[in-house]
Amino acid sequence: MGFFIRKSFRAGPIRFNLSKSGIGVSAGVKGARVGVGPRGAYVAGGRGGLYFRETIGGSSARSGNRISSTSVQAPRGTGELFDEFLDTGLTYESPIKKSTLHIKQPPALPEPKSFKATLVIGIIFLLISLLNFSPKNPPIFSIIVTIVFLGTSAYFILYNKDVKQHAELTKQFLEKLFKIVEEGKKPPSTYIPESLSNASSNFKKHYSNKAIRAYIASFCNEVIAEKELETAKMKLEISNDEFLNAKLHVFSNLFDTYLEDGELDVEEEASIKSVAKKLNIPRETIESEMQVISVMSSIREDVNSALSPIETPLPLQKGEICYYRSDAKILKEKTLSTQTISGTKYKKKGFDIEKEGTAYLTNKKIAIVGAGVYTIPISKIVDVVLNIENSIIELSLDNRKTSLYLTLAMAIPFAAKLEKIMQK
Incomplete structure (x- = not known):
């Protein structure tokens, strides 16, 4: 898992999720927020100071x-399947460096x-x-x-x-x-x-x-x-x-x-x-x-x-407006290796490139133009996860069982504008 921003981030405050190892729960009002995280309980006050x-x-x-991948240690002999995801170096560079x-x-x-x-x-x-x-x-x-x-x-x-x-x-x-x-x-x-x-x-x-x-x-x-x-x-x-x-x-x-x-x-x-x-x-x-x-x-x-229209070589439908473009790749998961140790199966996975080109974001669709055109209707998108660490946008579609992964050179503004369009 990486450093995530979820679709639920909304206008005003931005919502996102940290990796599984660092997530906590919190409740309260602004300025007196009580949290319970992986390191124990604390209280942090906003508006200029803190106490804990x-x-x-x-x-x-x-x-x-803080921003790192995590692995789960599987108990030996469980007969279960555990996946380990490896970086195959195909994603665009992130604007955020790993924390030192x-x-x-x-x-x-x-x-x-x-x-x-x-x-x-x-x-x-x-x-x-x-x-x-x-x-x-x-x-x-x-x-x-x-x-x-x-x-x-x-x-x-x-x-x-x-x-x-x-x-x-x-x-x-x-x-x-x-x-x-x-x-x-x-x-x-x-x-x-x-x-x-x-x-x-x-x-x-x-x-x-x-x-x-x-x-x-x-x-x-x-x-x-x-x-x-x-x-x-x-x-x-x-x-x-x-x-x-x-x-x-x-x-x-x-x-x-x-x-x-x-x-x-x-x-x-x-x-x-x-x-x-x-x-x-x-x-x-x-x-x-x-x-x-x-x-x-x-x-x-x-x-x-506000969303600002841009010019695009794409043929657009009536009322369709293009708002952003970025170099992009559609990624697909692939199994790199499988190993069974003491009855437990370990599968190493990574990404491969399915399509590559320029992604155009309109109020109707995401279109990846390269060797052909691949279209993702906005109306079919039910969830969006932005992984800042790997510049990946994970899309959940209502007509697809598995997620669709896009890596973009400008993943962060692309995701923000996609969220803005989906709010309308």
Whole structure:
């Protein structure tokens, strides 16, 4: 799956879908939108700022490429068929580059250690020691092993108790901090709570890396000043790299929240740009994300603007008007290879070119003119999906069982104008 814009995008806000790995659900009103996505729950406010709530104690930021293909791992021996789609290099170049935004995870909280195995071994050797004990010839080896394993078990039990206590404290402190930020109130200036200041460095690092995001969100929301944010950074012992990473997390949270619900209106666009500027995020770091915003803006303008007739060599019907043209290819799916592994069939698919030429968009049809003319009546189109990543428009037709795939040199404006025509 790629980066999709669906037919449901409409005049005004533009609606679209992200890939399966990144889609979430959201509900609410503008400016107070609550979302649940692949990284947990959060709240993002629009109109110039944001505040959020993230998963406590777990990973909350997605790392790696945002706009990317995903693959599903099939369970072995299921007897099912799984398709993998490969890029055969036949589509037109996309105006959007793959995201290079990489957000590092906060240091993970220490996990409790398993002591059952050491305890069992210690008990076994204790029994061996007791059964073979003799004052004149004590089983030294068994006794030493018993002491080592039972001592290790006792250490693990005490360690786990400490880990559980500090993990619960970390969770409570972060929940309290995020709740304050969600409510638009000024975060406390205690920074690292005293109860965590003596904990292991991993607990402090985890808390600090998550807490600084709350302070950054408060700064974006103009609840605290830049000087207070810098003080929080210093008191939380955050490095410059960690600080930039936290800024990217907050920006990414807002970006994903606005885009994953399928709309990007003018105010949301302004809000994202404002946050990027306010946080002084290097443009090259979020180049792909800003390209997405630019593309969404151009689509919104295209959908909202009036259609302008253009000249065409096509013979037109009475009342038919041509509005756009683009180099285009009609693609057809083909199976590249099939492999069966442990009873599960894996099929690799790709695109091949069925027809190639110039696509003309009129108020009556899409006509691809090359070696002959291939016509798609507008009245037969029931759904449109624009894959920005591959410059592909997928058309669902009411007289066709499978989708029709078009790749166009100017896929984005073509799709926008097609949507405008279909609204009439």
